[in-house]
Amino acid sequence: MSKYWIIGDIGGTSSRLALLSLPQNKFNQLKIYKNQNFSNLQEILSIFLKEIGHLDELSLFLALAGPVLAGEVKITNLNWTVKAKDLKKVFPFQRIIMVNDLYALAGSIFLLSKGDILEIKKGKNLKPYPKAFLAVGTGLGIAFLLSKNPLKILASEGGHTPFPAQSREEFEFLENLSHHGLKGTYEEVLSGRALANWYFFYSKERLTPEEISTKAKNGDPLALKVIEKIFSILGRICYEIAVTLQPFGGIYLGGGVLQNLKNFFEDPYFKQRFLEEFYFTEKLRTLLERIPIYLILHPFPGLLGAQTILRSQLKK
Incomplete structure (x- = not known):
């Protein structure tokens, strides 16, 4: 099991990324990026990885604004397509989990x-x-x-x-x-x-x-x-x-x-x-x-939900 997880809430306007160090309950290194300034999610992930520095045992959890189908998401209100297999080719993530952003919002209720x-x-x-x-x-x-x-x-x-x-x-x-x-x-x-x-x-x-x-x-x-x-x-x-x-x-x-x-x-x-x-x-x-x-009212409920869902999936 990876010790470190990048958790992300990827919307139509902004992308929010943070670092979660298991088994801690709080994320840190929160960064918010305006999507209009980037061509794709890979550019944002590259910048975030440089900002947090090298980490071993790193995985990725993304909540994205679109339906997740066979490891692929076309963000509904943004001309981006995110594929888990493409991210694995570019980044050294041990594991990648992708869910719908409202799926993550629902999971936030347990940490609010x-x-x-x-x-x-x-x-x-x-x-x-x-x-x-x-x-x-x-x-x-x-x-x-x-x-x-x-x-x-x-x-x-x-x-x-x-x-x-x-x-x-x-x-x-x-x-x-x-x-x-x-x-x-x-x-x-x-x-x-x-x-x-x-x-x-x-x-x-x-x-x-x-x-x-x-x-x-x-x-x-x-x-x-x-x-x-x-x-x-x-x-x-x-x-x-x-x-x-x-x-x-x-x-x-x-x-x-x-x-x-x-x-x-x-x-x-x-x-x-x-x-x-x-x-x-x-x-x-x-x-x-x-x-x-x-x-x-919480400003980042999607990131809270990411923690709930991640812990649930890691128990399986």
Whole structure:
């Protein structure tokens, strides 16, 4: 068994790498790289290896934003393909493990502290499982935690399901996406780039998600309208997850976009917009009331989940 592991959370925008020395529980040497500055993951790994220095007994664990198929991942919102066999040819890793990034997010729950979680909605916690995880970042990811012992996590690509418009405005928004060559999936209406999509739809001006969030925090009416729409759609997809899976262990929200909007979750108006859509039908209110909802505040939950999953796999 390798003593040292590079653990990585590879998203559509950034790559986060750290060094884990077993059997310790904390990672160190954390580095964050902007993907746009590199042609592929190999370049980032080469730089990280130089920064941490030579280590014997070194292996690699990667959580990547895309489906993992036969040791290969095409990152969904980045023109990178990562193949374990290619990495083994270039780097002296004893072992390489690759999982979906939402798979890793689900695994983080066992290492999060109370301070890492903000309660959005109370529930009755009838059962510890299943738990659902939804991350709003560059894209939109969904995963489900079914049990701890043995560790059972179901990753998905649920963010790419069609978005069911419920109003004339939403139908017009989908038509606007189609006009620009985009599919009307949930990811295009609820993600970092969805912020930009909605702002452009309302104003015909193209801003970055960061610019829109900043304007909203400063009280800009149009940016606040976008945030209100995002909260409404977020509530709706949480409703869909709730009635489909019945995750009595809770729905956990994550991703950089939602973490950046933490203050809006604490604002009664925006929280109500979220809950109005979550309680989509009174027919199932009793069921929905039992399901708690939380916001993950830890900045690197994917790296925490990597530790959980790694230890689980090394026991086999």
